[in-house]
Amino acid sequence: MLSVRDLDVTFRARAPVLAVRGVSYDLAAGEHVGLVGESGSGKSAGALALVRLLPDYADVSGRVMLDGADLLRLNERELRAVRGDQVGIVYQDPFSSLNPVLTIGKQLTEVLSKHKGLGARAARREAARLLETVGVPNAEERISDYPHQFSGGMRQRAVIAMAVAPRPALLIADEPTTALDVTVQAQILELLQELTSEHETTMLLITHDLGVVAGVTQRVMVMYAGRIVESSSTEDVFTRASHPYTVALHRSLPRIDVRQERLVTIEGQPPDPTQLVRGCPFAPRCPSRIDRCADEDPPLMTIPTARRAAARGWDMASIREEDGEQVPGPASPHLTACWNPPDPAGDEPGPAR
Amino acid sequence: MTAGRLRRLEEAVAPTRFATTMESLRPRTFLEFYGVGVIVVMVTAIAAAPLIAPDPFAQDLPSALAGSSADHWLGTDNLGRDLWSRILYGGRVSVVIGVFVLLTAGAVGVLYGAVSGYAGGMVDAVMMRIVDIFLSFPSIMLALLISAALGPTIRNVIIAIAAAWWPVYARLIRGQVIVVKEREFVTASRALGAGPMRNLLWTVLPNSFGVMKTIFVLDIGYAILAGSTLGFLGLGVSAPTPEWGYMIREALQYPTHWWFILSPGLALLLFVSAINFAGGIVTRSVHEDPGR
Numbered sequence: 243m244l245s246v247r248d249l250d251v252t253f254r255a256r257a258p259v260l261a262v263r264g265v266s267y268d269l270a271a272g273e274h275v276g277l278v279g280e281s282g283s284g285k286s287a288g289a290l291a292l293v294r295l296l297p298d299y300a301d302v303s304g305r306v307m308l309d310g311a312d313l314l315r316l317n318e319r320e321l322r323a324v325r326g327d328q329v330g331i332v333y334q335d336p337f338s339s340l341n342p343v344l345t346i347g348k349q350l351t352e353v354l355s356k357h358k359g360l361g362a363r364a365a366r367r368e369a370a371r372l373l374e375t376v377g378v379p380n381a382e383e384r385i386s387d388y389p390h391q392f393s394g395g396m397r398q399r400a401v402i403a404m405a406v407a408p409r410p411a412l413l414i415a416d417e418p419t420t421a422l423d424v425t426v427q428a429q430i431l432e433l434l435q436e437l438t439s440e441h442e443t444t445m446l447l448i449t450h451d452l453g454v455v456a457g458v459t460q461r462v463m464v465m466y467a468g469r470i471v472e473s474s475s476t477e478d479v480f481t482r483a484s485h486p487y488t489v490a491l492h493r494s495l496p497r498i499d500v501r502q503e504r505l506v507t508i509e510g511q512p513p514d515p516t517q518l519v520r521g522c523p524f525a526p527r528c529p530s531r532i533d534r535c536a537d538e539d540p541p542l543m544t545i546p547t548a549r550r551a552a553a554r555g556w557d558m559a560s561i562r563e564e565d566g567e568q569v570p571g572p573a574s575p576h577l578t579a580c581w582n583p584p585d586p587a588g589d590e591p592g593p594a595r
Numbered sequence: 596m597t598a599g600r601l602r603r604l605e606e607a608v609a610p611t612r613f614a615t616t617m618e619s620l621r622p623r624t625f626l627e628f629y630g631v632g633v634i635v636v637m638v639t640a641i642a643a644a645p646l647i648a649p650d651p652f653a654q655d656l657p658s659a660l661a662g663s664s665a666d667h668w669l670g671t672d673n674l675g676r677d678l679w680s681r682i683l684y685g686g687r688v689s690v691v692i693g694v695f696v697l698l699t700a701g702a703v704g705v706l707y708g709a710v711s712g713y714a715g716g717m718v719d720a721v722m723m724r725i726v727d728i729f730l731s732f733p734s735i736m737l738a739l740l741i742s743a744a745l746g747p748t749i750r751n752v753i754i755a756i757a758a759a760w761w762p763v764y765a766r767l768i769r770g771q772v773i774v775v776k777e778r779e780f781v782t783a784s785r786a787l788g789a790g791p792m793r794n795l796l797w798t799v800l801p802n803s804f805g806v807m808k809t810i811f812v813l814d815i816g817y818a819i820l821a822g823s824t825l826g827f828l829g830l831g832v833s834a835p836t837p838e839w840g841y842m843i844r845e846a847l848q849y850p851t852h853w854w855f856i857l858s859p860g861l862a863l864l865l866f867v868s869a870i871n872f873a874g875g876i877v878t879r880s881v882h883e884d885p886g887r
Contacts, residue, residue: 295786297777298715319790326788339783343801352797353787404787 243444244269244292244412249304251287251296251468257516261287263468265304266542269412272442274435276455276476278491279465282515285448288465289414293329294321308412327357330405332434334417336397340389346373346400347385350407357408372403376433395426399433406437412444419454431458452495456480464488467513467523470542474576484545484576484583486528522579530582544575551581619880622873630872637866641686648680651837660852670854673845678858681837685859688838689866692753692822693815699757701811704764709803711765712772713795723769726762734759735824742825747833756821760814767810771803778802809878816870823863839863 251262262284269275279285291302292313306313313324333339341349350369354360360368366385373381376399389397398418405413415434419427435458438445447459455462455476462479464472464487472485483489490508510527513519522528525535543551622628640647655675662670669678711722729737742755775781776799784798825831826840834841839859846856 293786295782322788322790324788325786329786331783331786333779333783333786335779338779341780341784341798341802344797356788356793401783408788 243271243273243309245305245307246292247305247307249288249291249306250302251284251291252301253287254299254301255516259515260518261300261468261515262291265465265468265470267463267470267473269444269446271411271444273461274438274445274447274459276459276462277446277448277465278450278452278455278462280450280512282512283465284468284515285450285465286416288468289416289446289448290331292414293325293331295325295331326353326405326410327408328410329412329414330408330410332398332402332405332413332415332418335421336394336401337421339401340397342389345386345388346392347387350385350400350404353404353407368407369403372407373400376400376403376406376437377429378403394422395429398422398426398430402430402433402437406441406443409441410443412446413438414446414448416448417450418447420449420451427454434458452480452491464491467519468515469523469539469579471524471579472577473542474578478576482576484548484578485524485580486530486584487524489584490527490529530580530584532582534581540579540581542577542579545578545583548578548580548583616880619883620876622876623879624875626872627876630869630875633865633869634873637686637862637869638690641683641690644680644683644687648683649677651676651680651684652835653677660849660855662852662854669858670852672842672855673849678855681842682839682858682862685837685839685842686862686866688749688832688836689819689822689863691749692756693819695753696756696760696818696822697811697815699753700760701764701807703757704761705768705800705807707761708765708768709772709795709800712769713776713791713799715773719769723766726765729759729762730766732759734763735821738821738825739828739830742830747831749832749836752822752825752831755825756818759821760818764807764810768803768807771806772799775799775802805881808881809874812874812877813871816867816874819870820863820867 245268247266249262249265250260253259253261265284265288267275277285277289287296287300290296291300292306292308294302294313296302302314304314308324308328311320311324313321316324340346347366347369350372351360351362351365354365354368354372355362358365358368370381370385373385378384378396378399384392384396389400392400398421402418413434418434419430422430431454434445434447437443445459447455449455459476462472462474462476463470464479464485466487472479472483472488474482474484478484479488480492483492487508494506494508496502496505508527513523513526519539521537522531522535522539525531528535540548540551622631653676655671657675658667658671659673659675660671661667661675664670667677667679669682672678672681707722707726711719711726714722737759738755741758742752745751745754772795781794781798784794789798822831823838823840823843826838826842827844829841829844831840832838839862842859843856843863846852846859849855
């Protein structure tokens with residue numbers, strides 16, 4: 243349904259920021275995929291680039307095929323028809339993503355009249371129904387409220403109502419729960435899950451919180467320094483993480499069953515995004531790095547191949563041959579960008595279950 | 596408690612948005628009360644001029660330059676016309692100039708500045724250089740030139756002052772638009788498929804007006820002053836239409852008849868200062884409710 247190839251995003255600045263480097267992935271219709279990474283890993287930039295909503299100083303290249311059309315080649319007018327209609331976006335902070343001077347109802351009816359061609363009266367009725375659907379109590383009355391009269395959770399519900407109103411095929415949720423408190427987080431995730439399942443909407447859920455993707459997604463892609471370093475079923479990523487970075491992430495999660503004096507951290511810093519990294523970007527912080535990591539960036543490959551790569555004495559050509567254009571898909575294998583991934587079967591150094 | 600009951604309770608306690616706005620617009624300090632009071636009294640008197648004052652054009656040469664009397668409350672001018680009446684009718688001219696200059700210059704300036712700021716880049720650079728050219732003249736100079744070229748009618752005075760003033764609004768609103776257009780709800784609106792026109796008119800502009808409101812109110816006073824300045828220099832509204840600035844100019848020839856020069860001068864001072872004091876209310880209201 244959505245197919246991204248070699249997506250590069252560069253922010254022009256005195257020192258250009260290489261936010262996303264050669265990212266490729268596929269999303270199947272109705273699939274829920276998590277995009278996980280720390281701040282600055284390029285996850286939001288990569289997602290907003292899909293519908294070209296980045297500021298003017300961002301250069302985007304690659305291919306983004308949505309139902310046969312390359313979104314990066316469309317002109318502004320054609321793109322406008324895609325935005326909202328086919329691709330909906332839920333933003334991180336519902337306190338800043340609603341227009342403060344228009345009522346919730348006005349903002350919703352605008353979307354409905356633009357995308358569904360509804361008349362004023364019908365749009366208003368539909369808006370109230372939608373608000374009801376997303377769980378705003380007394381929708382009929384609250385429709386004439388301004389955003390500042392809504393609580394954070396209610397606002398995010400309204401934002402979600404706007405995003406799903408035109409029934410988009412793809413919903414991009416950019417850290418939809420980060421600005422909300424924990425109890426509301428769960429409700430919002432549940433709501434997203436419900437709405438997207440109901441209409442078989444594909445959802446790309448961006449977050450830095452592993453806990454968020456656990457319940458909602460079928461597949462998870464882990465980003466580090468603008469690259470996807472691991473892509474697998476959600477279960478695999480949680481129980482058999484294969485990239486050393488993912489493993490380290492799991493280790494640094496606080497655990498409820500173990501008494502800890504200090505949280506585990508990953509030593510070092512992510513690479514400077516203005517510098518072109520030679521070799522694997524995680525190598526300097528990686529506990530299982532080998533000499534080769536400093537020179538070559540490992541491609542995404544299936545786990546057995548990666549394992550054999552070490553055994554075969556790093557024969558690059560044979561890896562490329564075997565994996566070919568290995569691209570993750572709905573039923574895709576467990577992919578990792580590491581020559582020497584931790585053994586998923588063993589307890590070490592994979593995360594504890 | 597059910598949500599419905601909670602809601603009703605909230606409604607009983609919380610005022611509506613309109614009520615909140617009206618509440619924040621109520622005068623609080625002495626100067627604000629004074630300002631609003633003077634404006635209300637003067638505007639009412641000006642509106643009711645035909646009922647409470649004689650004909651402002653009727654000349655009575657034998658009683659020219661007379662002092663206060665039962666017939667002529669503020670005395671008469673050099674042609675024996677009733678000063679009280681001419682002050683009230685002159686106020687009409689001032690109010691019309693003040694309001695229409697603001698509407699014209701405001702509409703042009705806001706539209707121009709909004710387009711410039713929203714478009715950005717080369718378009719913005721070129722449009723703002725044009726504004727710079729306008730701003731490089733002293734505005735009263737520009738208004739004088741235009742008024743002199745067009746001829747002395749109320750309409751032309753409005754055009755002259757508006758032409759000198761719109762660049763100020765254009766620059767002001769441009770700055771606001773540039774700030775607001777980077778806010779997330781603007782991108783969110785684009786993400787929902789909104790085009791540039793819709794975005795500018797519905798999303799960016801309504802959020803860019805905060806500062807403008809204050810300046811608009813204060814500028815009504817300055818527009819009235821500018822209109823009177825043109826009148827005083829003989830390039831404003833032409834005789835025999837009563838106009839405060841022109842009346843002061845005429846009175847200058849009769850310095851011994853103090854009431855002649857004092858009446859229009861005092862009217863101008865009272866009215867413009869009242870607008871300034873009342874303008875403080877709007878400033879405060881905007882500060883108290885930064886969401887708008």
